[in-house]
Amino acid sequence: MAKKTSAAPELEKMRHSASHVLAQAVLEMFPEAKLGVGPAIENGFYYDFDLPRTLIPEDLPLLEKKMQHIVKQNMVFKLSELPVDDAIKILKDANQKYKVEMALDLKKEGIEKITFYENIDQNGKRKFIDMCEGPHVEKTGKVGAFKLTHIAGAYWRGDEKNPMLQRIYGVCFETKQELDDYLKKLEEAKRRDHRKLGQELELFTFDDEVGAGLPLWLPRGAYLRNRIMEFAFNTYLKNGYDPVVSPHIGNAKLWGHSGHLDFYKESMYGPMMIEEEEYRIKPMNCPFHVKMYKSKMHSYRELPCRWTEMGTVYRYERSGTLHGLTRVRGFTQDDAHIICRPDQLKQEIAKALELTLFILNKFGFNEFEMNVSVRDPENKSKFIGEDDRWETAEQVLKEVLNESGFKDYVYDIGGAVFYGPKIDVKVSDSIGRKWQLSTIQFDFNLPTKFGMTYIGEDGKEHTPFMIHRALLGSLERFIGVLIEHYAGAFPAWLSYYPVALLPVAAAHEKYAEKVKEDLWKQGIRAEIYAPTDTLGKRIREAELKKTPYMAVIGDKEVESKSLAIRNYSTKKQETFKTAEFIKSLVKEIG
């Protein structure tokens, strides 16, 4: 078990310092530059400037050179605290109007002293001073390995009524090796960007008239989506889950009763009227499942209920935050609710976790980070539900993780949702990036709000526990991650066409047709690339589509009833008897 932490303090200092050095370099290039703010951020830093001209990408290497020069001089970062009025005077003299504004604000807040850092060269001469909280490394020689990456516009203080400044971004690591690795990964991530691949592979599209954040799944993408959904759904049914289906809209009475109109209204779409009653499109499936549970009495013998639904929900996200498939306004959850007795809790959580790993493994995710989010015991009033329920639930989550070999889970005190504690599962993708996908959450809100009960062995009514779990999470987001994880080269079982058949010439088309038929009979989709183009061109075409298996068919293959298979992922070529190849593919695809 590990508490939540951010980057190491030393690295934070380096990034702060790099930003400080950048400001010095910019002032060397543009003595009239006005400085904004320059914080350390994830993987690096940025600094905002008001400059006499618009920067161009070619400026970055020049600035980097100046920064390197400063680093080589190994200047000392000298801290000084000045009385606030002195500070304001210095900044005014330097004509740093943004810093003046900040200092005046600090004064208003009653701050008496303001921190500055100076860069002092070997001769003891001050080369640069900036109002800055720090902390910094000792000398400029210790800022580590950095690189300026890009330029963007940013309103002063994030307010669009303020002037637009120029923001320079940089990355910074302790060693050159780490920096290079990071930049390589960045390049690789760009190559794998699901928005780019989604378009190239014709998986999905967006349309202005349809609306932002609402993906349209084209055939190849819809096929992929359906395969994933089918696999997950059938796995759940095999594991004792029952399907349920609920509508996409519900009367405002329902959302009032569930509390969503109190605590979730901001994320919900506006009301629509039907016969003078207000309806809302659903942001969650839960209240519907609760209503189904309430449609009859339940005995303790019937529990657990495990109800699953591929439920499409709609949540408002600001248009500025939308991002391909990973941040959308409408998405399908592989949702499920487990309604059970207290004595079934541990087994149910353990089973859900086991199922999570099985599902994620299937997609080649093998590295997991478990996160347990619990209530803040100092701040219980922020959370609803009885104390003993919280304690039982938190205890079960920890026990199950400990007993499943995840003793090193991250423990987030106060990170629970207001209605219950949870386990979130993060996976590492093929280039080591972490994504949060699965969640297993307790819900203490709805069972009470709707008066869910079961008749216990004692003949009395009891409130069941309700666990909400989504293993893929949002199907849209999951596929976005999956496209980047596989770089668009899906394994055969997820491919629209796992096999491309390439007859060398017209004479080989008949055999190709026969093979195609044999494959389809086995449920394997194959496509023929007719010899209207050169073989080389057709191979390139099938490569561009990232087809897992390309089968070239010439005289030799027709004669020996075989296929010359090019494997997309290994790039190897090997000849197989056709029947043998089909058999092995059936086995692979399952």
Add this chain to the structure above:
Amino acid sequence: MAKKTSAAPELEKMRHSASHVLAQAVLEMFPEAKLGVGPAIENGFYYDFDLPRTLIPEDLPLLEKKMQHIVKQNMVFKLSELPVDDAIKILKDANQKYKVEMALDLKKEGIEKITFYENIDQNGKRKFIDMCEGPHVEKTGKVGAFKLTHIAGAYWRGDEKNPMLQRIYGVCFETKQELDDYLKKLEEAKRRDHRKLGQELELFTFDDEVGAGLPLWLPRGAYLRNRIMEFAFNTYLKNGYDPVVSPHIGNAKLWGHSGHLDFYKESMYGPMMIEEEEYRIKPMNCPFHVKMYKSKMHSYRELPCRWTEMGTVYRYERSGTLHGLTRVRGFTQDDAHIICRPDQLKQEIAKALELTLFILNKFGFNEFEMNVSVRDPENKSKFIGEDDRWETAEQVLKEVLNESGFKDYVYDIGGAVFYGPKIDVKVSDSIGRKWQLSTIQFDFNLPTKFGMTYIGEDGKEHTPFMIHRALLGSLERFIGVLIEHYAGAFPAWLSYYPVALLPVAAAHEKYAEKVKEDLWKQGIRAEIYAPTDTLGKRIREAELKKTPYMAVIGDKEVESKSLAIRNYSTKKQETFKTAEFIKSLVKEIG
């Protein structure tokens, strides 16, 4: 080919006459009764009365007896036309205030003569007179076989500001045999009512807080729904269709562009706001598919596109018209759009029709009535699209039906949708009722509105044909019909548990567990009814759930590795080797 017709004129007369005789009988029972209207309706007739007391069901046999007496007397129906003022006087004298009101209205409209019918007995004496348009049969002895069925309230002239009258319903046929058959069918239909069975079998439920017309699918119903959806969807994919997926909401810009906000607004839900833009929940999937088509250029070589989506749509229906699953506000269509060249039209329509029959056959529907709806050539302005497109399309629909053995299709001139002609397919269910399920429609609206094109062999842009087809239609409605068709006794492949395992005593449970496991391994869901109750009680329980196969397991069965199978539909009992039974079931379920 047959033109659309209603009931035979002679039967219509009988029903009119029966209603007339009913009025005479009521006046005999309540001389102070005031008569309302009494038309012939489908399968029978009704008459509205203002009576001194509320009728009770026991009144109906008494009234029927009086009617039979009138029939036996074989009175003549005598027609007389009276000048309107004489008519009003007669009615006033008879104190028939509703009839007076009607006669005054007719006078206002300028009508000069009003038709009355008198019942004249063997002695030439008038026994009854009523203002009535007729036509009637010759004598009361010819009214055919009738029965009074029920009583309901009805506002005078359908206006809730008017007084409430008592409506007596009756059915009427030419022969006693037909009447008996009809009444039996009515009884049978009641037994099969999907709303009743849906509750008894725990298939679905409705909830006030969720909203009217929005079904919640409980596990057993959701399982059934999923099996049907899976079968249809996979059949489409195997037949050259591609999946697509679209969101449930779209910007108002889209619905404006498509024309839905002009011609379909009444059936659409009110707008909801997102970031000051209006969105609507979708009543149809079409505009989304069109947008997908438009997301890239298409060559003639890529056509046909056959795109299918299990798309859930929401349409406003007045709450008074909602009815179980067969009339809901949200339903899932097995929608598809075929976008093709003119030279592909005939083949595509023929294939779609073939697929329709295959799909419907699978559910035991073998009797079809084909309906072709075309444009009214006298009233072309009501329909959009070019003349030659309409002619081509109508010609293709007729040709395909003629060549597929459906020469006797019903031909509905003017029944086309404004945007194109169509084939509607009606099926007969197991008790002979007709239901309209499948539809194959041309759409001349959207391709033009959105400028859909493909590049032809000539290098120029052409407008493709777009065909919309839904074979199950609305999945909700289809399942409603299916429940009644099967009377809730679903075939094994659609059953939540096709097999119930009933160990006679505790000693047989182990073998039952083994059989259950073997079945599940083969993808067959089986449930054990543990011996906590008597065998008889458990058999009844499994019968109530309409389980297709009940397998009783006693000493003999354990010893010989066999199962004593009770077949729900044949009611036969037979012993099979377990392995053999599983094999045959795998074959049956497919």
